[in-house]
Amino acid sequence: MIQAVMVMSTHGKPRLLKFYSYQPPEKHQDLVRGVFQLLSARPDSVSNFVKVDAIFGPGAKLVYKHLATLYFVFVFDSSENELAVLDLVQVFVETLDRCFKNVCELDIVFNFNKLHTILDEMILGGQVIETSSEQIMRSVEEIARLEKQSNTTSLIPKSISERFSR
Numbered sequence: 001m002i003q004a005v006m007v008m009s010t011h012g013k014p015r016l017l018k019f020y021s022y023q024p025p026e027k028h029q030d031l032v033r034g035v036f037q038l039l040s041a042r043p044d045s046v047s048n049f050v051k052v053d054a055i056f057g058p059g060a061k062l063v064y065k066h067l068a069t070l071y072f073v074f075v076f077d078s079s080e081n082e083l084a085v086l087d088l089v090q091v092f093v094e095t096l097d098r099c100f101k102n103v104c105e106l107d108i109v110f111n112f113n114k115l116h117t118i119l120d121e122m123i124l125g126g127q128v129i130e131t132s133s134e135q136i137m138r139s140v141e142e143i144a145r146l147e148k149q150s151n152t153t154s155l156i157p158k159s160i161s162e163r164f165s166r
Helices: 025-040 082-100 105-110 112-122 133-152 158-165
Strands: 002-009 014-019 049-051 061-067 070-076
Touching: 002 025, 014 025, 014 105, 014 112, 025 061, 025 070, 061 082, 070 082, 082 105, 082 112, 082 133, 105 112, 112 133
Parallel strands: none
Antiparallel strands: 002 014, 002 070, 049 061, 061 070
16 A cells, blocks of 8 residues: 655655655654655665665655655555556656656645646555546646636526627
8 A cells, every 4th residue: 555655855845745654744754854864864776675664663664766856755555566656657757747848846845736637546545546548638727627617607697698798
């Protein structure tokens, strides 16, 4: 099961925090700080797989990808395959790149709703439900289209609104 997804800057600022297993809100900052300290101390030449028993509890592992000024971090338990989760991180990054045309930290800060929508299309309750970047993009585009349509839909039927405009 996926326990958490984090996107953080190389300065340790969390840009996305989503926990799928309960973590008390007062503990969130400590978890982010612990993960950041662990990742920022690692050289680029080492593996992207880390055991994080001390931070998230027994059996917890972490897979991360460091791109430009961002860390993409997925925390999971022993029921998930490490390589499958690394592939999931790659699908997440590819989908963000497709959505924002070369994603950067500002895209994540100003479009957090779309970021959450993408993540919700991939993971539901800690279980991976979609791994196809194309399918995720179709779903996100459909959601955006429906939101746009609902914003422009008049609640008053056209025939009634035309009567009052004369």
